[in-house]
Amino acid sequence: MTSPVDVLVIGGGQSGLAAGYHLRRLGVEHVVLDGQAGAGGAWQHAWDSLRLFSPAAYSSLPGRFMPAQEREVSPDAAHVVSYLTDYEKRYELPVRRGVWVSAVRRDGDFLRVETDSGDRRARAVISATGTWTRPFLPAVPGRREFLGRQLHTVQYRSPAEFAGQRVIVVGGGNSGAQIAADLAPVAELTWVTRRPPRYLADDIDGRALFDAATARRRALDAGRTDTGGVTSLGDIVAVPPVRAARDAGLLAAKPMFSRLCATGAQWADGTRAEADAVIWCTGFRPALGHFASLRLRGSRGHIATVGTRAVDEPRLHLLGYGDWTGPASATLIGVGRPARDAAREIADLLAP
Known part of the structure; x- marks a missing residue:
């Protein structure tokens, strides 16, 4: 088992990189574990024609604008992969690739993270594994009968x-x-x-979606009527x-x-x-199987959180799974703020 670190971030896609950026700015020792062979998270596996909802400047992680793609208003997935690769190098984020996490367990004052390359311990964990590895298929009658x-x-x-x-x-x-x-x-x-x-109206893009998700979160936090967020728009x-x-x-x-x-x-x-x-094209579920032994998941498959922090395990933060872990936190433009909040809360937790 390697020496303990302050924070282990599980997942090196956009959410994991945003978390690493803010932890680095705060001087918090951390390592990012990622199961992929290369940078880019799920964007590496997107279909060829996929385009972002917004121009590059409005699809950026904290600290660095995404450069525009030549002759394209809305960048494609390959451009996003290039941007995330550059982002990781620019901020010298400590990403360890080809490391698959199988379980996270309580281990006294630490959380023990079990991987295919050995166990690691950390004083806090940020999970940023997303949903791409858990595609959802509905239980439709006859699905097994179809020969195509x-x-x-x-x-x-x-x-x-x-x-x-x-x-x-x-x-x-x-x-x-x-x-x-x-x-x-x-x-x-x-x-x-x-x-x-x-x-949605033809002039609505990712900026408007982020604003709608943020307004909904603020309304709920203030005890006001649910605005419906993004789903109210279409x-x-x-x-x-x-x-x-x-x-x-x-x-x-x-x-x-x-x-x-x-x-x-x-x-x-x-x-x-x-x-x-x-x-x-029936969606995804959060990739949270590595937390099974902690018994944190509720009836909907989510882990109860306050902001990004797990209610029943204050050393654990979840980032980028959807609005329940921060407004629009599963998007490039939206993940920066909850990543910042998670890093600050962890820094306070670890302070002597």
């Missing part, structure tokens, strides 16, 4: 592999809309959503490719089917859609 290809958002890369095929895309959020727009020109598309698609940001496909009439959504069968989907009224592939 089934994949989740995490496995989709480009429309080229589906050219000329019959494809069902399931999901009425941003991923579902963007992948449906990607496929519409080259495949026989059936887009399925649980409720009619709700597009479910789909109309990025240019989605807007173009929508305006061309290529994104006509059908209601959710009742079951899958061997060759496609079937609705309650007997309507059928044949398919070669089904792409499930």
Whole structure:
């Protein structure tokens, strides 16, 4: 077992890097453990056409603006990976790659972090593992009967592999809309959503979403009426490719089917859609399995927090999993503030 450190950050994506930045500024000894081979977090695995919701300057981590991408208003995933790689080097963040964390346990005055390269101990832990490694697939009748290809958002890369095929895309959020727009020109598309698609106004981007999430958090903290946050505005940001496909009439959504069968989907009224592939754009769950032994998770799978701090384990902070760990904390623009707050609270906890 290596010598104890003050803080271990689990996850070296955007949230882990933001945490490292603020811990470094406060002079708090820390190490960032990341299971990936390279920098960039989940952005390394995004589909080819994915674009940010906002211009680069409004998609930045604390301390350094993301540079604009040449000839692109909204940068692509590769540009984000380049930015995160540079960010990590610029601030000399102590990231240890290829280290997978399996468990976190209480160990007296420390938390013991078990990894595939040995155990480590820390006086505090920040978990920033995100959701990408826990794709959610709904329990739809007949899912195991379907003979075609089934994949989740995490496995989709480009429309080229589906050219000329019959494809069902399931999901009425941003991923579902963007992948449906990607496929519409080259495949026989059936887009399925649980409720009619709700597009945000065309001029709304990530800045407005961050402001809406922040206003909701402030209202709840002050005991005022819930503003609804981002969900009150809609479910789909109309990025240019989605807007173009929508305006061309290529994104006509059908209601959710009742079951899958061997060759496609079937609705309650007997309507059928044949398919070669089904792409499930049905979201994710927080990757929190490494905390099982601490018994902190509630009925919804979340760990109860005050800000980013776990209620039942004050040495643990959670960062970047969604609004319950800070307004818009799962976004580049939104993670800076909760990362700063977590670092400050940990510094106070560790102070002699």
